[in-house]
Amino acid sequence: xxxxxxxxxxxxxxxxxxxxxxxxxxxxxxxxxxxxxxxxxxxxxxxxxxxxxxxxxxxxxxxxxxxxxxxxxxxxxxxxxxxxxxxxxxxxxxxxxxxxxxxxxxxxxxxxxxxxxxxxxxxxxxxxxxxxxxxxxxxxxxxxxxxxxxxxxxxxxx
Amino acid sequence: xxxxxxxxxxxxxxxxxxxxxxxxxxxxxxxxxxxxxxxxxxxxxxxxxxxxxxxxxxxxxxxxxxxxxxxxxxxxxxxxxxxxxxxxxxxxxxxxxxxxxxxxxxxxxxxxxxxxxxxxxxxxxxxxxxxxxxxxxxxxxxxxxxxxxxxxxxxxxxxxxxxxxxxxxxxxxxxxxxxxxxxxxxxxxxxxxxxxxxxxxxxxxxxxxxxxxxxxxxxxxxxxxxx
Numbered sequence: 001x002x003x004x005x006x007x008x009x010x011x012x013x014x015x016x017x018x019x020x021x022x023x024x025x026x027x028x029x030x031x032x033x034x035x036x037x038x039x040x041x042x043x044x045x046x047x048x049x050x051x052x053x054x055x056x057x058x059x060x061x062x063x064x065x066x067x068x069x070x071x072x073x074x075x076x077x078x079x080x081x082x083x084x085x086x087x088x089x090x091x092x093x094x095x096x097x098x099x100x101x102x103x104x105x106x107x108x109x110x111x112x113x114x115x116x117x118x119x120x121x122x123x124x125x126x127x128x129x130x131x132x133x134x135x136x137x138x139x140x141x142x143x144x145x146x147x148x149x150x151x152x153x154x155x156x157x158x
Numbered sequence: 159x160x161x162x163x164x165x166x167x168x169x170x171x172x173x174x175x176x177x178x179x180x181x182x183x184x185x186x187x188x189x190x191x192x193x194x195x196x197x198x199x200x201x202x203x204x205x206x207x208x209x210x211x212x213x214x215x216x217x218x219x220x221x222x223x224x225x226x227x228x229x230x231x232x233x234x235x236x237x238x239x240x241x242x243x244x245x246x247x248x249x250x251x252x253x254x255x256x257x258x259x260x261x262x263x264x265x266x267x268x269x270x271x272x273x274x275x276x277x278x279x280x281x282x283x284x285x286x287x288x289x290x291x292x293x294x295x296x297x298x299x300x301x302x303x304x305x306x307x308x309x310x311x312x313x314x315x316x317x318x319x320x321x322x323x324x325x326x327x328x329x330x331x332x333x334x335x336x337x338x339x340x341x342x343x344x345x346x347x348x349x350x351x352x353x354x355x356x357x358x359x360x361x362x363x364x365x366x367x368x369x370x371x372x373x374x375x376x377x378x379x380x381x382x383x384x385x
Contacts, residue, residue, distance in 0.1 A: 042313050045310060046223045048223075051223070054230040054234070058235055061235060081344070089329060092324075092325055093325065096321075107322065117304075120307070123317070124314070124318055127317050127321065127324070139235055141338070143238060144344055145339055145341075146342065149242075
């Protein structure tokens with residue numbers, strides 16, 4: 001990053017990745033939005049927590065690839081990612097425990113509301129949210145773990 | 159099997175059949191290209207292409223959920239992960255001598271023969287009497303509308319009827335992430351460690367083994383590591 005030639009190039013406005021940066025700046029919010037659509041439209045069309053989680057993680061990884069790992073880590077701190085990994089599993093398991101306390105079997109969502117099918121809706125929503133949080137966090141965590149192991153690759157190194 | 163179906167109803171099925179054949183042929187071509195190639199960067203890119211082609215093929219088979227996942231995981235995330243793993247290792251693979259490949263060839267031929275043998279027992283594509291389309295699967299189809307009341311039966315099965323399985327899958331993903339973090343560390347601890355045996359401070363540069371490695375980090379990272 002502190003290579004004087006590259007700094008000079010940047011000062012002169014000759015960033016070789018300017019097209020990539022502009023296009024991904026436009027695309028990344030759309031990808032994240034699409035992930036949310038896949039998540040919350042899972043009851044009606046194809047999709048769900050797994051797919052949405054991976055798509056959301058892909059948007060963060062694209063951000064890290066184009067703008068650098070440091071910027072991605074500032075936006076999604078590793079500490080948050082670590083909590084997210086466990087939080088999703090706890091949310092899924094916790095839903096099951098709540099149904100226990102409400103008198104049903106483990107993960108029997110029908111007891112979550114007065115109307116059994118409403119209970120199912122709430123349960124599926126909570127469970128899919130847990131899946132989303134865990135999958136997103138794990139994917140980003142694995143990327144951070146691999147990506148942080150080496151110094152940034154310069155353009156010539158490829 | 160789909161060949162037979164196409165013969166019965168050619169007007170509708172031929173375009174998708176052609177697409178299927180094209181996708182499968184391209185998959186074979188890409189697979190051979192991967193085997194022949196020596197540049198790991200090219201191989202990783204071709205693996206992404208392979209995943210994207212499979213995703214497109216899944217769409218023609220009406221398995222949109224699977225196509226989604228394949229495109230996002232196979233072509234997207236795992237390509238990036240393979241690239242970053244490649245950066246930690248080598249850029250080129252060295253050719254393996256022919257006689258050391260014979261064992262692998264035998265395993266591949268045996269596994270392929272076993273799969274071809276098993277194809278005869280598989281139900282035809284879209285067979286109404288296949289195990290997936292009878293027994294409990296039909297119960298899910300019939301009861302989702304009144305019990306769960308959501309239009310997408312896949313989600314109902316995944317999250318509600320088979321909630322235990324999905325919980326298991328989430329735990330598997332969690333443990334996979336945990337394993338990687340235990341091995342590599344979330345921040346990549348390479349070059350950042352400090353040990354204090356007997357009050358003596360040792361880090362990556364003062365360690366006895368430091369002379370064995372070439373330090374190719376930038377000034378900035380060296381300053382960070384030095385704390």
